[in-house]
Amino acid sequence: MHKATLLSKGEGNFFFGFHDLVAWNNGGDKLLALRIDDMYTPPDPSVPCDIGFIDDGGNFHKLGETYAYNYPQGARQQWIGNTDQFIVNDKVDNKWCSKVYDSFTEEMTDVLDYPTHVITDDGWAFGLDYARLFRVGGYGYTGLPDAYAHDEAPAASGIIKHHVTTREHKMIISVKEVAGFQMNPNLGRCHYFTHLLLNPAQDRIAFLHRYKLKDGGETTRLMTVGLNGEDLRCLATGFLSHFDWKDDNHIAIWGRTGSGVERLRNSFLYKMMPTSLVSKGKKIIKKLLYKPKKEGVRVNAAFDWLLFKDTENPPVQLLAKDVIVEDGHPMFCPANRDWMICDTYPDANGFRTLFLFQYSTQKKIDLGRYKMLDQQPDINKSMPFLEGVDKAVMKAFSPEQMAFTRSGLHCDLHPRWKKDGTMVAFDSIHEGSRKVYGFDVTDIISTKADTSHDHQEVHSRI
Numbered sequence: 001m002h003k004a005t006l007l008s009k010g011e012g013n014f015f016f017g018f019h020d021l022v023a024w025n026n027g028g029d030k031l032l033a034l035r036i037d038d039m040y041t042p043p044d045p046s047v048p049c050d051i052g053f054i055d056d057g058g059n060f061h062k063l064g065e066t067y068a069y070n071y072p073q074g075a076r077q078q079w080i081g082n083t084d085q086f087i088v089n090d091k092v093d094n095k096w097c098s099k100v101y102d103s104f105t106e107e108m109t110d111v112l113d114y115p116t117h118v119i120t121d122d123g124w125a126f127g128l129d130y131a132r133l134f135r136v137g138g139y140g141y142t143g144l145p146d147a148y149a150h151d152e153a154p155a156a157s158g159i160i161k162h163h164v165t166t167r168e169h170k171m172i173i174s175v176k177e178v179a180g181f182q183m184n185p186n187l188g189r190c191h192y193f194t195h196l197l198l199n200p201a202q203d204r205i206a207f208l209h210r211y212k213l214k215d216g217g218e219t220t221r222l223m224t225v226g227l228n229g230e231d232l233r234c235l236a237t238g239f240l241s242h243f244d245w246k247d248d249n250h251i252a253i254w255g256r257t258g259s260g261v262e263r264l265r266n267s268f269l270y271k272m273m274p275t276s277l278v279s280k281g282k283k284i285i286k287k288l289l290y291k292p293k294k295e296g297v298r299v300n301a302a303f304d305w306l307l308f309k310d311t312e313n314p315p316v317q318l319l320a321k322d323v324i325v326e327d328g329h330p331m332f333c334p335a336n337r338d339w340m341i342c343d344t345y346p347d348a349n350g351f352r353t354l355f356l357f358q359y360s361t362q363k364k365i366d367l368g369r370y371k372m373l374d375q376q377p378d379i380n381k382s383m384p385f386l387e388g389v390d391k392a393v394m395k396a397f398s399p400e401q402m403a404f405t406r407s408g409l410h411c412d413l414h415p416r417w418k419k420d421g422t423m424v425a426f427d428s429i430h431e432g433s434r435k436v437y438g439f440d441v442t443d444i445i446s447t448k449a450d451t452s453h454d455h456q457e458v459h460s461r462i
Contacts, residue, residue: 002444004354004368004437007031007425009058012050013039013434015427017074019329019343019414020197020244021118023425026082028418029056030103031425031436034066034074039408039434040377042385043070045143051077051088053103054436063101064108067091068115068130068141071408080164081121087164089115089130089141096130096141100164114162114169117196118205123164124227126172126196126205129157136190136212137393137402142385152211153179153191159207161227172229178209178221182234188212188219190390200337201248203227204310208240216396222253224310235308236316244330246359247337249310252319254327256302303327320357323364329414335421339445343413343426346372352413354426356444367439370413370430376400377407408434421445 008014012035016023023032035050043049048065055061068089069075077088084103089096092111100110115127134140135149148154158174175192179185188211195208209221220240225232236257243253305319326344333339340357347353350372356365382403386394394402404410411429418424422442428435 002367002439004370004426004428004439006435007058007438008033008035008054008060008436010035010060012037013408014054014060014436015071015074015408015411015434016416016425016436017070017076017414017427018072019242019331019416020195021076021078021416022334022419023416024418025053025079025084025086025103026419027084028420028422030054030084032077032079032086033060033436034069034077035060035062036408039071040375041382042377042403042406043142044385049075051075051101053086061103061106063103063106064088064090064099066099067143068096070139070141070406071410072405072412072414073139076115076117078116078119080119080123085109087112087116087119087125091141091143094144096127096144098125098127098164110164112162112164113167114160118198119164120198120202120227125162125164126198126227127160127162128193128196129175132157132192133194135388135390136192136210137389137397138192138194138210142388145388152189153185157192159193159196159205159225159229172227173225173232178223178232179211181232183221190392195243197243197245199245199248199310200334203248206243206245206251206310208243209234212390212392216392220255222251222308224251233310233312235310235314236306239303241327242329244332244340246307246319246332251308251310252330252332252340253306253308254303254330255306256304257306257316319359320362320364323362324357329412331416333417333421333445334419335417336445339421341415341417341424341441343415345412350374352428354413354415354424354439356441365444367441370428372411373409373429373432375409377403377409379403382407415439 014033030053049069050062052062066075075089079086090099096115098112098116102109116125117128119125130140131144132146135146148157153176155174155176158171161172162169179191191211197206206224221237222235238257240255246252307317307319308314328342328344330342338360344353351369354367413426415424415426424439
């Protein structure tokens, strides 16, 4: 019987964040983590979060503090290649930046001028505009204003590339450039980038381009680009959510494209209609598209795990037709990309499921179910930490919902692999506080049929 193991011991709440980074060092004996006392409100800009690593005995080694964090994505703490150094975001001199720590000496070794979302093994970091992300309701950091709030698609905001040792830096692509790529930027407002992710070869970056619509909704475009801003591509447009690179040339993403809602938004009628009528039209189409499940949870038949080749106008393929039927947080195994770890959102009884998926056999293996807490954040205490979020965003989502999803009480499992593929780590709150757990999957993966995983052909499953 397989069972999760508690990896973080000691007082406080421990978490890592998102599902798109390897949390362990190359040696596999240090696990990056954040620690905080109070998780019941969104991040307070005056309260830092401890940063450090967990050793094999479950002990947390505090190396510093950071003010640049959120609960879904942490502080983007990540190891620099195969070294025992890691990079993490923080606020210095009223700017979002990065700091470098040495886990061997347990000291901070450098402060960089720009923040980091992902980093290559040879030290090229790529950062986002986290002040803008916070304002538009994304995974930004609390405490600094969006310098380009007046601009719907700013030329001075985008993906910044910088090197951890040489200090070379440049913006490889701006929000304005992408908003004007194969679309009319005036169709949306509050354009922004989120969810940067390097492919395994580390020669291309995938990211989401999002913008607000006059019906209160939001459109997402899945984009890829070279490391110097060359060869920009739009792979898909629609309602697009969590994703990972299946291999160097394919991306798996949950979502829908070309649905009735997307067709309405792309129509001439939509562009001419007043906002009130647009909102009503969208609600009618949603009622037709959604159908209830037996448990009472509504599911959209138009959604699926989509698979796109990294090329212009790729055909839609399916990753796991009728096998994985809901959104989650995927990560393909670095050592064997035939395997994917993923989770689900809470079901009607509040349980999230952790599971493995093997692409070549189309088999899904449930590992465990973990219950969310019933507590809700104190809305009066939470509201000051949501100041600065765009008014349209606060109107589209209730304050109660925003306070919950931005607090530590909203705890997705966000599973992530050990580099050698033997174990996964995940965050959970099922034992009353936020902790980091591990799940040894060695025997599960080793007993399954082996295929030529690294060179496996990706084919359509329509």
